[in-house]
Amino acid sequence: MDRFRNILENRHDYAREWKKRTGGRVLGYYETYMPEEVAYAAGALPVRIMAGHRADDVTDRQMYGNCYCTRDMLRQFLEGDYDYVDGVVNTEGCQWMYNAFQTAVNRRPGLFSHYIFVPDYTDGRTSKDVLKSELGVFRGRLEEWTGSAITDGALDAAIDVYNENRRLLRRIYELRRLDRPAILGSEAMGLLLASQIMDKAEMNVMLRELIPEIERRAPAEDGVRLMLIGSETYDVELERIVESAGGNVVVDELDNGSSYIWNETIPMQDRLMALALRYLGRPHSALKDNVWRRRPQRIYELYEDFHADGVVIAKQIYCHPHGSDMYAVWKMLRERNIPYHTFERDTTLPPSETRQRIEALIGMIKPGMTRLRGWSEA
Numbered sequence: 001m002d003r004f005r006n007i008l009e010n011r012h013d014y015a016r017e018w019k020k021r022t023g024g025r026v027l028g029y030y031e032t033y034m035p036e037e038v039a040y041a042a043g044a045l046p047v048r049i050m051a052g053h054r055a056d057d058v059t060d061r062q063m064y065g066n067c068y069c070t071r072d073m074l075r076q077f078l079e080g081d082y083d084y085v086d087g088v089v090n091t092e093g094c095q096w097m098y099n100a101f102q103t104a105v106n107r108r109p110g111l112f113s114h115y116i117f118v119p120d121y122t123d124g125r126t127s128k129d130v131l132k133s134e135l136g137v138f139r140g141r142l143e144e145w146t147g148s149a150i151t152d153g154a155l156d157a158a159i160d161v162y163n164e165n166r167r168l169l170r171r172i173y174e175l176r177r178l179d180r181p182a183i184l185g186s187e188a189m190g191l192l193l194a195s196q197i198m199d200k201a202e203m204n205v206m207l208r209e210l211i212p213e214i215e216r217r218a219p220a221e222d223g224v225r226l227m228l229i230g231s232e233t234y235d236v237e238l239e240r241i242v243e244s245a246g247g248n249v250v251v252d253e254l255d256n257g258s259s260y261i262w263n264e265t266i267p268m269q270d271r272l273m274a275l276a277l278r279y280l281g282r283p284h285s286a287l288k289d290n291v292w293r294r295r296p297q298r299i300y301e302l303y304e305d306f307h308a309d310g311v312v313i314a315k316q317i318y319c320h321p322h323g324s325d326m327y328a329v330w331k332m333l334r335e336r337n338i339p340y341h342t343f344e345r346d347t348t349l350p351p352s353e354t355r356q357r358i359e360a361l362i363g364m365i366k367p368g369m370t371r372l373r374g375w376s377e378a
Contacts, residue, residue, distance in 0.1 A: 087112030180219035185249030186239035231316035286325035296332035
């Protein structure tokens with residue numbers, strides 16, 4: 001776990017070292033709908049652009065005063081944190097992400113850039129054909145950029161690596177279903193975030209060593225089991241706050257959390273169609289779940305499967321998709337008498353207010369748990 005934690009905390013150094021060691025190119029991406037397998041088959045390392053916590057005094061001249069996360073992504077580009085990135089890719093999704101992507105491209109002449117349209121209506125009759133066409137264009141651009149063909153064999157190898165990574169990380173999630181899991185929510189989320197910046201073949205080797213170690217661990221102390229839903233996350237600070245207050249995040253329904261790994265690419269003769277079906281068939285966040293409203297049911301199923309006691313809804317400030325989707329989620333939680341708390345996040349705010357909110361939620365849930373599980377107040 002320390003190795004993964006160190007890689008995540010020093011992710012820029014990891015990418016620079018990988019680039020120096022392999023001679024490959026690093027391709028930054030903003031949305032988790034980016035078809036990483038195609039880039040990986042081209043010999044590039046897909047690295048997710050993540051927000052940080054530093055004070056920002058440079059992006060006001062470049063972007064509107066909106067979502068702090070996307071502004072921080074741009075700040076890092078402007079200040080050189082991502083100077084090792086050879087190209088950037090964005091997909092149809094958050095408007096603030098698009099602003100950060102486009103401004104970074106404008107400020108870095110010569111940077112490879114590409115935009116992939118991922119249909120918002122993922123179940124549409126022609127959606128799979130549209131996305132397959134987009135992947136074909138992306139494949140061609142990468143071939144032109146790298147100067148070498150992306151063969152079917154390279155795509156097959158990339159799909160195998162990514163499918164194995166998803167299976168291994170889902171095994172980590174399964175271990176969290178235990179009544180007393182041996183892995184904390186902050187550790188599990190750290191692994192998910194590390195997977196979005198690491199070479200997945202390298203990570204798979206490390207995960208195969210780590211999982212048996214976790215299985216042999218002594219279980220953690222009992223506590224309030226919480227589910228985390230809402231906007232994308234970029235660190236594990238919220239999970240650590242929950243743990244310090246006597247709880248544990250045993251499952252999430254985040255776009256770059258469980259939804260990032262929950263389904264695999266089913267091998268097909270047409271590799272690009274197989275990838276299109278995988279990305280259109282993954283669990284969707286509020287960005288794409290705008291027709292059938294399947295999110296509330298999925299949230300409830302995860303809540304039951306992982307035996308959660310309550311729900312934390314953490315929405316990034318200015319996140320319009322989740323702001324409009326919360327009402328359907330609230331309705332489902334109220335109908336099922338599920339305790340929950342909603343708050344807006346801004347990564348520049350001190351953690352004390354968040355801690356008070358989490359402590360209040362856990363304090364509300366604990367008396368009911370005492371009755372149900374036969375705990376004593378001691």
